[in-house]
Amino acid sequence: MKIFRTLSFVLMATASVGASAMANTAQPADPRALLRKVNAYCPGGIERILPGEYYFCAAARDFGKNHDARARERLRDAAYWASKPAQYVLGLMYFNGDDGPINRPLGVAWLALASERHDPRFEPAFAKAYLQLSPAEKAQADAYWVDMREKYGDRTAGTRAHRIYLAEMRNLQAALMFGGSVFIDGIAPPNGDSVGSFNGPGGARASSVGSGSTGFTIQRLIGKSGDDFFRGLNGTVTVGDAEMVPLGNVVTKASPKAD
Template identity: 45%
Template sequence: MQHLMHAAKALVFAALMIAGTAAYAEDAPEHVTDKELSDAHCAIGMEKFLPGDYFYCVGAQNYGTEHFEAAQRLFEKAASWASKPAQYVLGVMALNGDHQPMNRPLAAAWFTLAAERNTPRFTQPLQALSATLTPDERRRADAYLLDMKRTYADAVAAPRAETRYHDGMAQLKSSGGNSYCMEGGLDVRDLAEGKAPSSCPPTIAVVQFVDKQANNVFEDWTGHVTVGPLQVATPPATTP
């Protein structure tokens, strides 16, 4: 059990490889420092497409700045938008007593939610913890899970998240412009370093980026319908 706690602590923010993409990180590190978390660039404009991704990023950012209560609230918000990394991290925090009382049954409930798509990196910690639970802890975990499923289970959260994603993408595609300025997309640190702000990226590039991140957010969800790369229609040429 001690081995599980150490392993879980080491992996607590490995999920940034998925959710950190809200910060436009193509290759987020598997193990990150508090400074790297606090420096995460979370574009608020991603909230209209993938709120689970965005709120996880902001939660990690708050964790890195030692705003632990705010981080936990943001992880819970991300979890309500079907973020499996957020559900996993909440389980690790409960398991380790990370700025809260240690609660193994609650950790088991979060791990169960994180693992419901049978993704190996989430099922393995669940199996390791489940093997150590007492009968009383199992009963308490089941009680937690029964209540938590109403908000966080894929049957509820994933369709809601996918609807938000499709609505956001539809608005993006119908915007009509050749470029798209996502709110918060410009890293203010570039300005602080005297760098000139770059022009807004092409709309098609933003569409492709968000679509790629959606594949991560909905990873292994069997209810998710893959529609393939989205294309932005070219606006008709104006006549002189």
Template identity: 45%
Template sequence: MSMRRTAAAAAFVFLSGSAFAAQAPSPSADSSAALKAAPAYCPPVVETFLPGEYYFCIGSQAFAKGDTLAAKARMQDAARWASKPAQYILGLMYLNGDTGERDPAKGVAWLAISAERHDVAYERAFLAEFAKLNPEQRKQANAYWRDLKKDYTDDVAGRRAERRFTAGMKDMRDADFAGNDVFLDGISPPQGGEAGTYEGGGGNHGSRVGGGQRAFAFIRKMDKMHDDYFHGMVGHVTVGEVTYGGTVGELASAPSH
């Protein structure tokens, strides 16, 4: 089974009918089979809090439809918000030549970015593909990696995404403090009556809105998504400190934590 044929599998799952979370793409020898579970709908409201989640969802939909150019564009949007699955998929797209541009050095550079949190699957993929590069390609990969670092590593993209999440959640936390309900387009609350609909997936869908959703219930779900999304990030409260060297070559030999 080739690492290069890994595709964006089930990108999002709905949690209690109210939110969704990104999952790491799973290896598959058949890309089309892996993409059958691509999400039918990506709630736009999530872009307010975790844009990397939202754009990865949209990119996965595009990939499933065979629109690789749109998929690449949305994955790059997600990557800019520190989505490690998106950065991983971009690496595979360059390795595979999915948009007509096969560039192993650039693919390995993206895999290196995706592996900076020492996720086992991403790290294994990076090391395997790095080992296949010749000396000139490794030199190119180093140059690409240094350029990508300016906008896509956790020091930049991760901090950007955390600031976005904090700002987006401010109103929710204020509502929780006041004991208020919240109404979020496209996200069903975990409880309530059948009164109400939301716009999503091309039309109105029963949302069980009723009297709305308690702010604290939404906050709990979003905080869980936040912890999953930023898991392994250097300086994040849930992990210890991990550092990489300055080149792809040093990155390959960095110890796992």
């Protein structure tokens, strides 16, 4: 059972940071403090299944090694694959001027994207940040958001990420049903037991997810991580369906649970 507890921790790293580091965040905070709470072990095999979760984890790892420029690129990659924590951290970075000039309108646009599923971890910070903007800054934030939504909003990025996730999960399920094996790089049990781990080139580790209870347990763990990642994606009203509206209209609809 130790292997399954280990896998659960690895696969749900970003979910746990949402429940702890980002919980009850009611105003723009320190993005580095949030990233330091993310588990820095990022199994490479998750990239093809949940790329948004993988790149967010990789960004935290790179920040921890002071590779700031690469970490910011990883955050943008994660945002492209609908990672709301990544979009939230980018919003904090621009709003606060972390490692660069302050750009409050751009920060608010990122925070708006992070909040489009009305997640109480992110929405209060977006609302408070927006209300701090001047009228000119609000107009600029609207312009940024209209442009960025086409690439990073859930209609595009969320659909893109969910389509890949479903395809990979179907492949995994088919392999399990027909007795095949699926190799997930970077996820290996302690001492190489139970799941058929092996050493690859350059010390790389991987796991063979075969049929039987072990394979189905790992499938359930990955499925739970996917459920957490995509929670709120389907059927949400982000800012407007047929027509774009100013961000101020969204602020007035902030979650009643926001403090």
